[in-house]
Amino acid sequence: MNSITISFIFFTALVGLITWLMTRKDDHGSSDGYFLGGRSLTFPFIAGSLLLTNLSTEQLVGLNGAAFQHGLHVMVWEVFAVVTLVAMALFFLPKFLRSGIATVPQYLEVRFDRRTRTIVDMIFLVAYAVILLPIVLYSGAKGLSAMLDVQALTGIESETGVLWFMVILIGVIGSIYALFGGLRTVAVSDTLNGAGLLIGGFLIAYFGLSAVGDGEGMLAGWNKLTAESPERFNSLGAKKDNVPVATIFTGVMLLNLFYWCTNQQIIQRTFGASSLQEGQKGVLLTGGLKLLGPLYLVIPGMIAYHLYANGVMQDGKLVEVGNDDAYGMLVRDVLPQPLTGFFAAVMIGAILSSFNSALNSTCTLFSLGFYKNFFNKEASEAELVKSGKWFGLVIAISAMIIAPMLAGQDSLFGYLQKMNGIYFIPLLAVILVGMLTKRVPPLAAKVGLAVGFTVIPFGYFIPIGTKMADGESVSKFLSGDVLNDFHFLGVGFALVVLSMLIVTLVKPRDSDFIQEDVEAVDMTPWKHAKAVGAALCVLVLIIYGAFADFSALSKDHNIPPAPVPEANSTE
Structure with a gap:
């Protein structure tokens, strides 16, 4: 057993142990305790859970892959999210908490009627069960299989067998957190893994820049990176780039608003806030942390472009590096082995967070939206929780069956x-x-x-x-x-x-x-919320301004396509 595997097992077990110690006495028997953490979540746990629920293999691999292909302007998905988180803290969250809801569809019942709620409950359930959960499992299994060399570790020879093994492993662990622990267990484990993810992400940027600097240090690497490809460091996308700057104010803004302000999977932990003040602090802290997102979700992709854009030598041949392969290759190449295992453990934490958060939300939507309203209107608190667990188990098994079937899909x-x-x-x-x-x-x-x-x-x-x-x-x-x-x-x-x-x-x-205010929690707002929100928005403008080249907007593309080596060329 190598150092990668040892550090991976150690950190994964440590997170599980600390989570159990912190939540073993929690109320898991009532609907508020199970679905909303007893409305006891404070701002560090809200921020940690929001951050890690957002991060998954798609984010880590996909956004860095987009930066590898398109350049810095894809940072919009991280940086502009700060603006929508400010909107969540100041506008959306007070309205949600005032109604004492546990789900977004519940708010629509309060505002419109029960039929509207039922329609939206069904939309969320189908989207999470059929689309989100299987893809989280599939992408997570693929990413971790390569990083940990699961074939060598387990002795499973076929790629299909490895895929099934990893899907089941992630699905079982994620189900244990979500089905037996409830929202607070999810939030605590998310916070611990979130701290590890930030540390690991910054280490990858540090070691990557040091590699670009050829031993002269991180700063030398940054200077070399920006000097050799200045056109790739424009924060403003041109007309035919991946994210043109004009789309920030249309589809990009709308997608971010839904994701961070009304998406049940993401915002359920804010419904569990102990007060409006704690909720606002947690959401705004998440906004501050998102400002750091480009350091571990975009810059590594830029580093990988510098190192691998012209291909890499494998078995004496120069081969092309795909966009989605760049991040994993960078992690393997620049991190010391023990840290690679640590980061793999953090990655599985991010994957588990996306999986168990979606699963917990699915349980909540079913129990409070369908079981309570259609199957058992007189259901006790214990029956509500039990129905959610059984439904979640069925959905988890279904997702594990569907996930490996996604292999071979294009785009x-x-x-x-x-x-x-x-x-x-x-x-x-x-x-x-x-x-x-x-x-x-x-x-x-x-x-x-x-x-x-x-x-x-x-x-x-x-x-x-x-x-x-x-x-x-x-x-x-x-x-x-x-x-x-x-x-x-x-x-x-x-x-x-x-x-x-x-x-x-x-x-x-x-x-x-x-x-009406149902007085579920103290609705006194945080006195610094508006000032902090304004400061975060100013920082967004400063970051964009620091990397903006407006002259490039007259062009169709900011950057030329990456050079593509011939697969059979040799050094």
């Missing part, structure tokens, strides 16, 4: 992004309109959801050949060749809002909606 994450857009945008529109208006009726919410779930899939997937005046076809226009996909999501959002307002003009509510 898996591109497809996932489109699928997310289909339900992110309509739900965000309905929630925002509900929060910002007083006379929009329940019918408008249902019409808005119907419009969103028609327009966005239609634009994404239905081939249309009708010619426009300039000779372009509608299908090309909607596919992103003329209208960027992110702008198209903005159009879809506007159509949902417009449809809801039209229904309101025809048949408004009889009276103004007034949200």
